[in-house]
Amino acid sequence: MATTSQASKAPADPYLKIGKDRLLDIHRLMVRARILEEQLIKMSKSGEGFFWIGGPGEEAFNVPLGLQVLKGSGVSHDYLHLHYRSSALLLAMGAPMIDFIRQMRAAATDPYSHGRNFVNHVNVPEWNVVPMCPTIEVQYSMAIGTAIAQARAGGRGVTIVNGGDAGSAEGDFHTCLVWSNRPVLPLPVLMVVVNNGFGISTPASGQHGEKHIADWTKAFDMPGKTIDGNDPVASYFAISEALDYCRSQRRPYLIEALTSRLYGHSSSSGANRISGEADCIALFEEQLMKRGLAAQEAVDAVWQAARAECQDAYQKSKSEPQPRPEDIWPGMFSSGLPDSYPTKGGS
Amino acid sequence: MATMAQAIRLALHYGEENLGVKEIFGEDVGPPLGGVFTVTQGLKTAWNSPLDERGIIGAAIGLAWAGSRPVAEVQFSDYIFNAIDLLKLAANSTWSSAGRFRTPLVVMTPVGAGIHGSIYHSHSFDSVATKLHGMKVVCPSNPLDAYGLMLAAIKDDDPVLYLKPKALLRVRGEKLIPGEPKDSRALDEMINAPITNRENWKPRWPAVEDYTVPLGRARIAREGADATIVTHGRMVPIALEAAQAVAQSAGSQVEVVDLRSLVPYDWDCLKSSARKTGRVLFLNEETEITNFGEHLLRRTVDELFYELKVRPRLLAAKAVPGIGLSPVLENATVPQKSDVERALHELLSEAA
Ligand SMILES: Cc1ncc(C[n+]2csc(CCOP(=O)(O)OP(=O)(O)O)c2C)c(N)n1
Ligand SMILES: [Mg+2]
Secondary structure: OOOOHHHHOOOOOHHHHHOHHHHHHHHHHHHHHHHHHHHHHHHHHOOOOOOOOOOOOOHHHHHHHHHOOOOOOOOOOOEEEOOOOOHHHHHHHOOOHHHHHHHHOOOOOOOOOOOOOOOOOOOEHHHOEOOOOOOOOHHHHHHHHHHHHHHHHOOOOOEEEEEEOHHHHOHHHHHHHHHHOOOOOOOOEEEEEEEOOEEOOEEHHHHOOOOOHHHHHHHHOOOEEEEEOOOHHHHHHHHHHHHHHHHHHOOOEEEEEEOOOOOOOOHHHOOOOOOOOOOHHHHHHHHHHHOOOOOHHHHHHHHHHHHHHHHHHHHHHHOOOOOOHHHHOOOOOOOOOOOOOOOOOOO | OOEHHHHHHHHHHHHHHHOOOOOEEEOOOOOOOOOOOOOOOOOOOEEEOOOOHHHHHHHHHHHHHOOOOOEEEOOOHHHOHHHHHHHHHHHHHHHHOOOOOOOOOEEEEEEOOOOOOOOOOOOOOHHHHOOOOOOEEEOOOOHHHHHHHHHHHHHOOOOEEEEEEHHHOOOEOOOOOOOOOOOHHHHHHHHOOOOOOOOOOOOOOOOOOOOOOOOOOOEEEEOOOOEEEEEOOOHHHHHHHHHHHHHHHHOOOEEEEEOOEEEOOOHHHHHHHHHHHOOEEEEEEEEOOOOHHHHHHHHHHHHHHHHOOOOOEEEEEOOOOOOOOOHHHHHHHOOOHHHHHHHHHHHHHOOO
């Protein structure tokens, strides 16, 4: 293991600042997320699910973010308003693989939506992970609400909202900027834009004249940074700085993370591995091995363990039931359906 | 007697003091104005938001998820359409999260014609509102119900869209709100902000009490055995006047059912009145194509066809893109008292 004595001479290696155990945790979580997503993709291709969308290629940013969440429920903990590429973040918080697989199957056992919503549309009340919605960017409009509650409450809890580059063209993104920077009540919000350069098939380069999405912060004189989201260590420190700022200053911060999109947009676009996109896990493993922090065998073992874990979850989920027709009704109203509510669907 | 605007204000005050309401917000909702119809004047938790309807609804959802019981306003329902997907989200989140999240919020918004508001201050919102499944929708026709429905909306664990018939907001009620001073001038002095020099003004709140109109419960606004009008909001007083006129001219007694809640609606009340009279008119000021009243009419036909004496009717607004400014145009678009009378005469005179 590298010693810390070198740190006093040269600028400290950021890897050493994180520490070996944490780095290996990050690596393991990244691999688990990748394996999970590849399993979900496979299921979408083999007819064991209908549609896949997810986050392979965003692990290097999402794992460090998930690890730094102040996890819990209520305004003194962080609220998370996430989008559909957040599996790595959720695994880092402790979500089990099997629940994603259940949602992929639209199984009755899918705890997030009981077979109603697409895969990777999660909510976890105990961790303030609010319901995810397939409508692009609406989470930025709802984020201001949890953040207002946190601004009033004080403390360290902040609101974290993430989304994509193309979505930042929606008004909700502007809503979040404006409401977070109101002079009467600035909001503790970490705005994250994961910039993979595309909205489905449309390159950002043709639609976005702003040099960096993070430049929107300039109008508000708020801090913003564009970072390499394929580098987990750079991401870790950028997130740490941003969260510290939001927690202590009770003000907004914007991170634009540049990442790959390793399997294209979704199953609609084939969900095949895209060549030429940097693979954050391969890059990270190179760095770990170069520094002697991990050996090839250890790395292989991590992949094997993740595969085994995922296989177990997959096998277990296989025999779980689909929802029943009458399961369309629960949850319409908190106190149940009134007796006279129309339920026939016509005459 | 309180006006409807004062009644809602009193309800929100009660909500602040007793029901955990901590955020009442929207465009011009806070001081100095207290809302374009003065509904939020003097309230201690009322604040001005940016001019951003999507932000207003989004903030309300987030606040609800963070344990607040927010009351948000969209200044006119004419401007609510750009937030429709967020309202849909408020409505469907309990369901789509498999019951794991609840979204207890109230969104109030003025609706309907009657103040010469022209194309963008006269919209009805009933039909779209009632398509946001998972959302409860209420619309009062008088100050006491306005008070009781607001308390019910605040207490409810589901999102509630509270439609304020703008033409009735300044109309005084006939019944006292529990705890309201008997003298309406005294009430005005206590809770209406002065026109000028408001900076240091503070309301003196009367000790209003808990009074809830349960969601989903209609009210028989007038009893009668010969025909039924099923209506809500601004059309209730018009229906009552028309019923009175018909009683005088033809001696027929028309029952008026004030729905108060559109979702869920009080089918049992509607059904028993329709059975009693056998003649039913559905009345509202929404346009006639894909009208909420059409749903009620269809269900009436399905379930009560053989108990009706004559075919049920719908009287609604003409299906044009907007309501014109000229009173001639407005009156030709939205049902007027004379239209209701005519419809009643037809309904009553058709042979069974
Ligand atoms: C409001 C809305 N418009 C369109 C869509 C269809 N859609 C789904 S994902 C997507 C592209 C989003 O791109 P970006 O925000 O960059 O996120 P990414 O998928 O690249 O992570 C579109 C257009 C949608 N879901 N919601
Ligand atoms: Mg993108």
